Amino acid sequence: MSMESQIENTTSDTQPILEVQNLQTAFFTDKETIRAVDGVSFDIEPGETVGIVGESGSGKSVTARSIMGLVDSPGRILEGSSARFTHLETVQEYASSFPGKTVDLNRLEEEYDPSAFNQPGVSVTPGDLGYERAADVPLADVVAAGYGSELGLDVSDDDCVFVTGGDPGSPESITDGFVELSRLSGEPQRQMRGGRIAMVFQDPLTSLNPVYTVGNQIKEALRLHQGLRGEEATREAAQLLEDVGIPDARRRVNEYPHQFSGGMRQRAVIAMALACEPELLICDEPTTALDVTIQAQILDLLAELQEERDLAMMFITHDMGVIAEISHRVNVMYAGEVIESANVETLFAEPKHPYTRGLLQSIPGRQEGDRLQTIEGNVPTPNEPATYCRFAPRCPKAFNECTAMHPESVPVTEGEDDHTAACLLYPEDRSSDEALAIHQQRTAAQATETDPTGESE
């Protein structure tokens, strides 16, 4: 996790609905360990669309699947990762439905002693959590990242609801807390997925069952998540199809997926996602398989629905043009890491990371000459720890240190915490030596990274 993400969290005036901190997801194959997501941090606020952009293989889908709890073997989310869903109603509901998995952090605070980091046998360090000093590590970070029992606290690996304000015993009194998504399983996970958080994939056919009518599939979602049945469900299903712009919805509700065009199918999938009344909608390249006109229509639809319903949205694409259109804030990913983060206007007006600049040059109409630039080469498979810049081999600005030091996410100019880049050229208002020293310091603070091949589970 980067230090500035913590500063950001405390200075932001809106409470995020999702806080991803130091997310790490690796695939353990016979041959190698692929660190598909390698320390990703970002927030999503209610009503905000956060874009994730990067070339193929940069870890966008694995990030989304990690949040959704859809990482399959041989992949898993590593200890030290955290994805906190802070939506208050959800926290209350979970505390009420899963009291055995709910922990009162105010009570636990009495037990918590940061000096436990120095106890023999404790391998986690404050650096693993992005802090320099043990005394600075908040209890919530410890338990969210799954280090609670290692530090001798009374929490179990099954605990996933953490209450920081109010009494978990009377859920309606809860004012603050989070559900830790990275450790959900079983029923709590089932209720989150498709309930509070819904996902739309690139291929609508992966979400639609060919043997049921579109209407019946929406009705099933309505039954599961809103308890609607019969006539009421039928009416609501047709209404949802109408909401997503399917003409003649009353008739089409009785048709099968194969009777829908590609664009109409994706609209139906969006209707199905909305049937769950999610707080957060994750879209993974929802328009990539569609032709340009239809693509534009679906983007408009998503933007419209988002505004109407005040949805938080995470939008994944490799297309900078699409990102510009739909996002409020953008995270650029490369080989498992977020290498630049800024609000959309800033990112397009003042891209800082050489990779982001390269991506922007590859949008038709944005380059100087008439030739479309693409960055030569491919995203490397992140199969070793990031002790260097993974973009260096393709970077026009690379210098010696880039292959010897890991660039940490730093403000592009000192104090400008909402525009960060993981590049040794920054902060740009510091001398080159000073900038390098800042990166080195941050890397050193995290020196004892958890070894994903080791014993941690």
Ligand SMILES: Nc1ncnc2c1ncn2[C@@H]1O[C@H](COP(=O)(O)OP(=O)(O)OP(=O)(O)O)[C@@H](O)[C@H]1O
């Ligand atoms: N099941 C798996 N087993 C092994 N490696 C995997 C698996 N799924 C993903 N990976 C690896 O994780 C890395 C990131 O993949 P991911 O699908 O997240 O990329 P992406 O950014 O979504 O790319 P695209 O734009 O092509 O969808 C890749 O190196 C990929 O090979």
Ligand code: NI
């Ligand atoms: Ni993908």
